[in-house]
Each structure stands twice: as structure tokens, then as C-alpha cells.
Amino acid sequence: xxxxxxxxxxxxxxxxxxxxxxxxxxRIDDRDGELNAFNVVTADAARAExxxxxxxxxxxxxxxxxxxxxxxxxxxxxxxxxPTTCSSKILEGWQPPYDATVVTRLRAAGxxxxxxxxxxxxxxxxxxxxxxxxxTRNPLDISRVPGGSSGGTAASVAANFTPLGIGxxxxxxxxxxxxxxxxxxxxxxxxxxxxxxLIAFASSLDQIGxxxxxxxxxxxxxxxxxxxxxxxxxxxxDYSPDASAVLDRGVDGLRVGVxxxxxxxxxxxxxxxxxxxxxxxxxxxxLRAAGxIVSEVSVPSATLGLSAYYxxxxxxxxxxxxxxxxxxxxxxxxxPTTGEMNTASRTAGFGPEVKRRIMLGTYxxxxxxxxAFYGKALKVRTMMLRDxxxxxxxxxxxxxxxxxxxxxxxxxxxxxxxxxxxxxxCTIPSNLTGHPGISVPFGVGDDGMPVGVQVLAPxxxxxxTFQVAAVxxxxxxxxxx
Amino acid sequence: xxxxVAPASTDDTPIEPTLPGGWELVVGLEVHVELDxxxxxxxxxxxxxxxxxxxxxxPTCLGLPGSLPxxxxxxxxxxxxxxxxLGCDVNRSVMARKNxxxxxxxxxxxxxxxxxxxxxxxxxxxxxxxxxGIERAHIEEDTGKSTHVGxxxxxxxxxxxxxxxNRAGVPLVEIVSRPDVRTxxxxxxxxxxxxxxxxxxxxSDARMEEGSMRVDANVSVRPHGSDELRTRCEIKNINSxxxxxxxxxxxxxxxxxxxxxxxxxxxxxxxxxxxGGRTTSGRSKEDxxxxxxxxxxxxxxxEPSSEEIAAIDASMPMLPAARRAxxxxxxxxxxxxxxxxxxxxxxxxxxxxxxxxxxxxxVVTRLVNDLAVDDWSNxxxxxxxxxxxMESAGDLxxxxxxxxxxxxxxxxxxxxxxxxxxxxxxxxxxxxxSLVDQLIADHPxxxxxxxxxxxxxxxxxxxxxxxxxxxxxxxxxDGKAVxxxxxxxxx
Numbered sequence: 001x002x003x004x005x006x007x008x009x010x011x012x013x014x015x016x017x018x019x020x021x022x023x024x025x026x027r028i029d030d031r032d033g034e035l036n037a038f039n040v041v042t043a044d045a046a047r048a049e050x051x052x053x054x055x056x057x058x059x060x061x062x063x064x065x066x067x068x069x070x071x072x073x074x075x076x077x078x079x080x081x082x083p084t085t086c087s088s089k090i091l092e093g094w095q096p097p098y099d100a101t102v103v104t105r106l107r108a109a110g111x112x113x114x115x116x117x118x119x120x121x122x123x124x125x126x127x128x129x130x131x132x133x134x135x136t137r138n139p140l141d142i143s144r145v146p147g148g149s150s151g152g153t154a155a156s157v158a159a160n161f162t163p164l165g166i167g168x169x170x171x172x173x174x175x176x177x178x179x180x181x182x183x184x185x186x187x188x189x190x191x192x193x194x195x196x197x198l199i200a201f202a203s204s205l206d207q208i209g210x211x212x213x214x215x216x217x218x219x220x221x222x223x224x225x226x227x228x229x230x231x232x233x234x235x236x237x238d239y240s241p242d243a244s245a246v247l248d249r250g251v252d253g254l255r256v257g258v259x260x261x262x263x264x265x266x267x268x269x270x271x272x273x274x275x276x277x278x279x280x281x282x283x284x285x286x287l288r289a290a291g292x293i294v295s296e297v298s299v300p301s302a303t304l305g306l307s308a309y310y311x312x313x314x315x316x317x318x319x320x321x322x323x324x325x326x327x328x329x330x331x332x333x334x335x336p337t338t339g340e341m342n343t344a345s346r347t348a349g350f351g352p353e354v355k356r357r358i359m360l361g362t363y364x365x366x367x368x369x370x371x372a373f374y375g376k377a378l379k380v381r382t383m384m385l386r387d388x389x390x391x392x393x394x395x396x397x398x399x400x401x402x403x404x405x406x407x408x409x410x411x412x413x414x415x416x417x418x419x420x421x422x423x424x425x426c427t428i429p430s431n432l433t434g435h436p437g438i439s440v441p442f443g444v445g446d447d448g449m450p451v452g453v454q455v456l457a458p459x460x461x462x463x464x465t466f467q468v469a470a471v472x473x474x475x476x477x478x479x480x481x
Numbered sequence: 482x483x484x485x486v487a488p489a490s491t492d493d494t495p496i497e498p499t500l501p502g503g504w505e506l507v508v509g510l511e512v513h514v515e516l517d518x519x520x521x522x523x524x525x526x527x528x529x530x531x532x533x534x535x536x537x538x539x540p541t542c543l544g545l546p547g548s549l550p551x552x553x554x555x556x557x558x559x560x561x562x563x564x565x566x567l568g569c570d571v572n573r574s575v576m577a578r579k580n581x582x583x584x585x586x587x588x589x590x591x592x593x594x595x596x597x598x599x600x601x602x603x604x605x606x607x608x609x610x611x612x613x614g615i616e617r618a619h620i621e622e623d624t625g626k627s628t629h630v631g632x633x634x635x636x637x638x639x640x641x642x643x644x645x646x647n648r649a650g651v652p653l654v655e656i657v658s659r660p661d662v663r664t665x666x667x668x669x670x671x672x673x674x675x676x677x678x679x680x681x682x683x684x685s686d687a688r689m690e691e692g693s694m695r696v697d698a699n700v701s702v703r704p705h706g707s708d709e710l711r712t713r714c715e716i717k718n719i720n721s722x723x724x725x726x727x728x729x730x731x732x733x734x735x736x737x738x739x740x741x742x743x744x745x746x747x748x749x750x751x752x753x754x755x756x757g758g759r760t761t762s763g764r765s766k767e768d769x770x771x772x773x774x775x776x777x778x779x780x781x782x783x784e785p786s787s788e789e790i791a792a793i794d795a796s797m798p799m800l801p802a803a804r805r806a807x808x809x810x811x812x813x814x815x816x817x818x819x820x821x822x823x824x825x826x827x828x829x830x831x832x833x834x835x836x837x838x839x840x841x842x843x844v845v846t847r848l849v850n851d852l853a854v855d856d857w858s859n860x861x862x863x864x865x866x867x868x869x870x871m872e873s874a875g876d877l878x879x880x881x882x883x884x885x886x887x888x889x890x891x892x893x894x895x896x897x898x899x900x901x902x903x904x905x906x907x908x909x910x911x912x913x914x915s916l917v918d919q920l921i922a923d924h925p926x927x928x929x930x931x932x933x934x935x936x937x938x939x940x941x942x943x944x945x946x947x948x949x950x951x952x953x954x955x956x957x958x959d960g961k962a963v964x965x966x967x968x969x970x971x972x
Contacts, residue, residue: 076547084546094546096540096545096546096547098540196547197547199547203779233550315775316775318773319580319590322582322588322590323544323546328544338642342582365580365773366771367771
């Protein structure tokens with residue numbers, strides 16, 4: 001059952017939210033031992049919420065558009081009274097005294113949060129292997145990674161532990177795991193979904209978005225979480241989208257661009273695998289057949305995105321993660337002086353990838369290096385905004401692979417960080433520009449694992465990404481490959 | 482490194498522009514003021530001094546994971562108001578993060594402004610016309626307050642530290658002067674003048690003793706006549722204007738001693754030790770700060786419109802310098818006395834009284850001498866003016882007027898009623914004349930010394946007769962009228 005089907009049945013009083021929940025909890029019980037999607041399952045709190053939904057229905061009230069739909073929350077979303085760890089030892093024992101805005105909104109819409117999902121520590125990674133609580137496995141092949149950093153949420157949705165999940169995307173952390181697990185994942189325009197209560201990795205890039213098994217479910221969830229929030233100063237004031245309303249509009253007459261630099265051809269970045277490129281090309285042909293006007297566009301700075309990202313994101317992270325110093329909450333390792341206590345706590349609390357990025361970012365911001373590194377990365381960001389603006393003069397949306405390859409095997413890329421970092425080459429540009437992007441499953445690769453195709457749009461083109469994805473989904477589920 | 486020891490400064494003796502040995506003092510001042518807002522800079526917690534520790538806190542000002550700042554618009558408005566009062570350009574500005582670890586700073590970075598401050602390029606004109614340039618006045622958040630217990634009472638040798646985060650996130654403006662000050666008197670006058678502007682604009686209550694105004698001094702010296710800027714030291718922990726003078730004096734002498742005998746001082750932060758009368762080294766050079774500033778991604782730029790700035794200008798009250806000039810023009814009184822009145826905020830009383838026809842010099846003198854009290858809130862411009870008018874009309878003697886003013890300070894009200902309550906009534910001129918005639922008859926020797934003696938005799942005897950009259954009338958007689966009668970009768 002899709003999320004929308006469950007909500008419809010619960011709202012109509014045909015199914016009880018508690019029954020729906022129990023069914024999903026049973027699946028988690030059954031299989032999460034091998035997948036490790038959840039850091040914590042809050043079954044009792046979920047039952048209380050589900051009972052509340054059923055009581056509302058019984059009283060004749062409408063519990064909301066996601067009534068009784070089980071929901072997985074990435075464990076970097078603050079949840080009141082429930083441990084929120086970022087899959088890091090440094091936050092050991094910490095329970096937020098407040099809920100993230102998305103959590104509040106989803107609950108108000110009737111969704112039932114069942115637990116907190118695993119992630120790469122502080123969302124730094126592309127495989128969910130950088131977790132203090134062990135890796136999450138891909139439900140479609142447990143020898144493979146689910147992608148990351150929102151790997152736990154992607155796995156939860158793919159394994160049907162929950163029809164819906166919440167992730168965060170700083171360089172592709174929603175879209176890439178969605179592609180690897182064969183589900184829909186969407187990163188909204190920066191500022192469309194409130195970041196209040198999202199534990200920051202890189203504040204100017206982080207954005208929360210939906211995971212679902214269908215474009216329609218993802219759109220319904222997006223509609224609930226999107227919209228202005230006075231608690232987030234970067235929240236866009238006058239934009240309250242209704243993506244669900246545009247899903248059947250098709251692509252007739254729509255101008256679709258293919259980015260030369262992400263096409264695998266001449267002038268393209270390296271490392272895009274042939275099967276993934278083949279599926280992407282097929283997706284473009286599907287859109288053409290549906291009436292879209294296809295052209296190739298050039299976004300020269302797209303090739304610089306990876307370098308710029310690995311300066312901007314670590315720089316902001318080095319500052320955002322300074323507060324984990326052992327003074328106020330989380331892990332404290334005692335030492336004779338405050339400074340030594342800070343160092344001992346951080347040394348014990350952070351994993352190697354987090355330390356690597358804090359070092360990178362600290363260096364990039366340091367006196368004498370700022371201009372050469374962080375300053376230059378900001379210039380690339382500006383160039384990229386200009387290049388994309390130019391591209392969008394001629395096209396309405398852009399289509400690219402979501403990730404260069406299908407899901408790889410656990411341990412395959414942990415030895416060399418660079419091979420892991422290139423995973424994000426197609427997703428990073430929209431974080432640097434703040435533009436929206438969606439990954440929709442489109443066939444499988446040579447290894448039988450799902451391929452994700454990415455649809456990008458200019459700022460506030462969020463609804464359009466869902467509209468185009470719906471067309472691809474209709475064909476893909478018809479069995480193109 | 483051993484600190485320079487003595488000669489410790491024991492008084493306020495100023496270093497003149499030309500120091501012993503031909504040295505000149507160069508001082509820049511950095512003043513932090515807490516803005517007078519109801520809530521903190523980025524959250525809804527109360528901006529309140531003296532609450533129980535850690536009671537005015539929330540996820541945002543505690544920097545809890547996932548929390549976000551929301552800019553306090555009142556704080557921004559006050560900061561821009563101060564900027565305009567200092568003659569600054571008010572710019573499009575952005576917040577920045579200043580990264581360093583300290584236990585009383587919840588996020589381990591301070592949200593402040595760096596290369597794009599809200600206010601830049603202003604000035605303060607001191608009472609004597611000396612102008613101190615203002616480089617910038619930027620918005621930032623305050624830190625918490627830590628108390629290091631046991632050991633030497635410093636962070637690294639204490640047994641434990643207690644941290645109060647009530648102050649964390651309190652809105653501040655830091656006003657950075659250019660290194661224009663050359664004398665201790667000007668440094669002190671700068672702080673007093675700034676304080677006057679802060680009070681006049683309502684930007685801050687500017688209480689040094691409560692820490693809502695904190696002054697750091699950047700001190701260096703150079704050979705007189707040179708225009709170089711030599712190594713400076715930043716002196717912190719200065720708790721009063723008097724300490725500011727002592728600290729600069731000590732530090733300048735320390736620099737001169739070093740330059741003369743040992744070479745360049747280290748550029749460092751130093752702490753003023755009030756009891757020891759000296760500065761001590763703060764941080765060692767190994768901790769050379771690299772704050773890794775970058776733009777705060779959680780906040781959007783502040784972009785005041787020209788209409789907003791025009792509205793600030795239109796609502797700007799008269800500032801101390803203009804008030805001094807106005808009172809000087811109206812009264813022709815002593816500039817120092819006028820400065821005192823403006824500082825006390827009593828210049829409006831003087832202006833209203835003078836406008837009603839009272840003598841300017843007299844009004845200023847009366848206020849300076851007789852209204853030197855902390856609480857004069859019961860005295861209004863109307864009641865003070867009425868009192869002055871009664872005095873100049875001869876309805877009250879100077880002594881009586883002073884007593885009535887005392888009543889006004891204490892309980893306020895109508896001076897005529899207060900005078901009547903004390904039984905003060907204007908003395909009839911005829912009655913006074915017959916008293917004078919009687920006195921002359923009773924004291925012929927004194928009278929002859931008054932009417933025929935030299936100037937000295939005449940002065941002495943005028944005092945004698947006036948005293949006798951006052952005694953006989955219990956101070957009710959008007960001294961001026963007595964003098965007039967004596968002059969008439971001796972002519």
C-alpha cells in the first residue's frame with residue numbers, strides 16, 4: 001500500500017492507524033537486524049501517536065493528509081525526548097528538548113514516526129558506512145551499501161519498513177541513496193523546507209526532503225513539510241507549493257536539457273558508468289516521446305562542483321561541529337584542563353571521516369589559505385549560479401544521472417576517500433546553487449541494481465521536478481529496461 | 482617573560498601629549514555596549530541583568546544542536562540608531578562567525594560582523610572640540626560568564642569552572658575608534674561622551690559597573706612628532722573611567738620603558754589589575770588567534786532601506802554636543818558647567834528657564850550647585866522655571882529659593898505652594914527700608930565705614946549689614962534689595 005492509500009483508508013475509518021503501524025513494526029522486527037536501518041525504534045511513542053490518529057477519526061476529526069502513515073526520521077532531526085545521535089558517539093545520551101519543524105509538521109499531518117534512522121556520522125558520507133553504530137545494508141542486496149548519508153531512511157522505505165521517510169541532502173544525501181535503493185528522493189530548493197531542528201552539517205547547503213516509494217507519495221509529503229517557518233531565517237517567505245496538484249500535467253512542450261559535462265561524452269566528467277548513462281538516455285527519450293523538446297546545454301562550472309563542495313561543506317562543518325566540546329551535553333572525556341577535556345572528548349567522540357572534514361575545513365578557512373581555498377570555492381559557487389541561470393534560459397529542466405554508478409559493495413570504497421567523494425558529482429551542483437532536484441528510479445544497471453535518474457530545475461521549480469518525475473515513473477514501472 | 486614592575490600609577494596624573502623623553506601616546510578605544518532590548522539577539526530569552534544563573538536560556542542561546550538564530554529587529558534598529566548618532570554610514574551588512582573555543586561560548590563561535598559591519602566611518606566630537614574618528618560600530622552577540630573556582634582562579638589552573646549562559650546571546654554593539662586619542666583626558670572624555678550619546682538615544686543604559694558598557698584600550702607610544710603606529714597592547718578588564726586613565730598611564734609608561742631599555746613590547750592582550758595598579762600579560766603568543774571568519778550561513782544580510790535610515794534620522798533626539806552648543810548660546814555660562822548639566826540631563830531645565838527670561842549664567846550655576854543629586858525626577862522644567870521666576874521677582878531670597886528647591890527634589894509640586902508652606906512671603910520694600918534705617922541708627926561706626934571707607938571697608942560692611950538684616954528677617958530678605966537700599970542711602 002502506498003502512503004496515500006494508507007492515509008485514505010485511515011481517514012475513511014476503513015483501517016486503523018494502530019493496525020497499520022503494527023504491520024510495519026513487524027516488518028522492522030523481522031528484518032532490521034540484518035539491515036540496521038534504525039538507530040532506535042520508538043514503538044511505544046508510535047503506538048500512542050497512532051492511537052491518537054484513530055481517536056481523531058473516531059471523533060469525526062480529520063487527522064490530516066498523512067493520517068496513520070508510518071514515517072522514518074533520519075537521526076539528525078531533533079525529536080523531543082528521543083535520543084538524536086547523528087550516528088555519532090559525541091552525542092551519546094543527548095535528548096533534544098524540542099522537535100524539528102518538519103517533525104512537528106508531519107505529526108500535525110497525521111504521520112506516525114516509528115524511529116530514527118542510521119546515517120553517515122553527521123551526514124558526512126555516501127554509503128552509511130561512516131556510522132558509529134555500524135553500516136546500513138541495501139535491502140535489495142545486503143552485500144551492497146544503501147548509499148548515504150540518508151542510507152537508513154532510504155533502506156527503511158525500500159524495505160517497506162515505512163512508506164515515508166525524511167532525509168537531509170547536503171551534497172546528494174537524499175538523491176543518491178534513493179537511487180541506490182530504488183526509491184524516490186527529493187531535495188527541495190534551499191529555504192523551502194525549514195532547517196529548524198536539523199542538526200547542521202553545512203548550513204548553506206543542507207536541505208531536508210522526502211523519501212517515498214512513489215512520486216505521488218513523495219509529493220504529498222513534500223507539500224506537508226514545505227513552506228515558510230519564522231524559526232529559520234533562510235526560509236523562503238512567500239512559497240507554499242502544492243506539488244501533488246501538478247503530477248498529471250505531463251511534459252508536452254517542456255524544454256528538457258542534458259548537461260554536456262554530466263553526459264559521459266566529450267567534455268564530461270569521468271567515471272559515469274555506461275549502464276547508468278544508458279538508462280539516463282532512455283529516460284530522456286521517454287520525455288521526448290511524451291512531447292518534451294530536448295537539447296544539450298553546457299554548464300562548464302559543473303566540473304568544478306566537487307572541488308568547491310569539498311571546501312565549502314567542510315569549512316562550515318568545522319564551525320558547526322565546534323560546539324561538541326564536552327562542556328554542555330553529549331560525550332565528555334575528563335582531563336586536567338578544559339582545553340585538554342575538549343580535545344579528549346572530540347578525539348573519542350568523532351569518527352575518522354568527521355575528523356578529516358573538520359581538518360579540511362579548518363585549513364580552508366585559515367589565515368593565509370582562505371583566499372586560495374574557501375574564497376575560491378565561493379567564486380565557483382557564483383560561477384555555477386551564473387552558468388545554471390544561463391542554461392535555464394533555454395530549458396525548463398535538466399536531466400542527469402543521480403549517481404555515477406549503481407550501489408557498490410560494502411567496504412569497496414572506504415579505503416580511498418576520493419573514490420567515495422566522486423559519488424556526489426551529479427548531485428552536488430544543486431546544493432551549491434540551492435536548486436531543487438529529484439531522483440526517480442529508472443530501470444536497473446548491469447548488476448541488476450536500480451538506477452536513479454535526476455531531474456533538476458531552477459530555484460522554486462520544486463513542483464516541476466515532481467511533474468517530470470511522474471512521467472518517468474509511469475514509464476519505468478511499465479518496464480522500459 | 483617578566484612583567485614590567487612599577488613605577489605603578491597611583492593617581493590620575495595625565496600623560497601630556499609630549500611625554501617624558503619626547504614620547505607621544507596613541508590610544509584607540511573599543512567599547513562594547515549591551516543594547517537595551519527586551520530579548521536577546523537571536524532568541525526570545527529575556528535580556529536581563531542579575532537573574533538566577535542559567536534561567537534566561539533556550540536551545541538557541543545555548544547553541545543546542547539543530548537550533549537556529551533569528552535576528553532581533555529591535556537590536557538592529559538600535560544599532561543603526563547609534564550608527565547615525567555617531568555620524569556613521571549605515572551599510573548593507575552581514576553577520577559572520579568568529580571561531581574559537583571557549584567554554585562560555587555555547588557554539589564555540591561568536592556571531593558577529595567582520596568585513597561588512599552595519600556602521601562605518603563616524604566620529605565623536607568631544608567637549609573641547611577634539612574629534613575622535615569611529616572606524617566601525619558593529620553588531621555581535623555577548624558570551625556567557627564563567628567563574629573559575631580554586632587553583633589560581635584562571636581557566637587552566639582552576640579546580641572547576643561554573644558557567645552562566647544568561648548573558649550568552651545578549652545583543653552588543655562594539656564601537657571601534659580610530660587611534661586618534663593622544664591624551665588620557667581625551668580617552669576619558671571619549672568614553673563619557675559616548676555614554677552620553679548612548680543614554681540620549683536610548684540605545685543602552687551604559688552602566689560600566691554592571692558590564693553593560695565595557696571599555697578596552699589599545700595603547701602604544703611613539704616618538705613625539707612621528708606618525709608611525711608602533712606595537713600596541715589591548716588592555717581589558719577596565720571597570721571605570723578612572724581605571725581607564727590609570728591603565729593607559731601605566732601601559733604607556735611600560736611601553737616607554739621597554740622601548741628605551743629592552744626593545745619592542747609584545748603585541749598582546751593585557752589585563753588591568755585594579756588593586757595592583759598595573760597591567761598583566763593575558764594570552765601568550767603561542768595562542769596567536771586565527772578566528773577563521775566566514776559569513777554566517779544561518780542568517781540573511783541586513784539591508785536597511787534609505788527610508789528606514791531617513792526615519793532614524795528624523796527621530797534622532799538632540800545629542801550632547803548639540804545640547805551643549807545650544808545651552809552655551811542661550812546662557813553664555815561656563816563651558817564646564819554646561820558640560821556637567823548636559824551629562825546629568827539637566828540642560829532642558831536650564832533651557833526652559835532661560836527661555837522664560839531667567840538669567841542664563843545664574844540658572845546654570847544654580848543647577849550645577851543645587852541639583853547635584855542622583856534622583857531629581859520630581860523637578861520638572863515648569864516647576865524649576867517657576868522657582869527661578871519667583872526668585873528673580875524678589876518673591877524669594879536666594880536662601881529661600883534653595884530651600885524650596887530642596888523641597889521640590891524631595892516631593893515635587895508647585896514651588897509657590899511649597900514656599901507658602903514654609904511661610905516664605907515676599908518682604909514689603911517699605912518694611913525692609915525701615916529695618917535698614919533702624920540698623921544704620923544702631924550702628925553709626927559701621928555705617929560711616931560703609932559710606933566713607935575704602936573699597937575693602939565698604940565690602941566688609943556691606944557683608945555686616947546684609948548679615949544683620951538676614952538675621953533679623955530669618956533669611957527672608959532679598960539680598961539684592963538690601964544692597965540696593967544700602968547703596969541708595971550712602972549716596
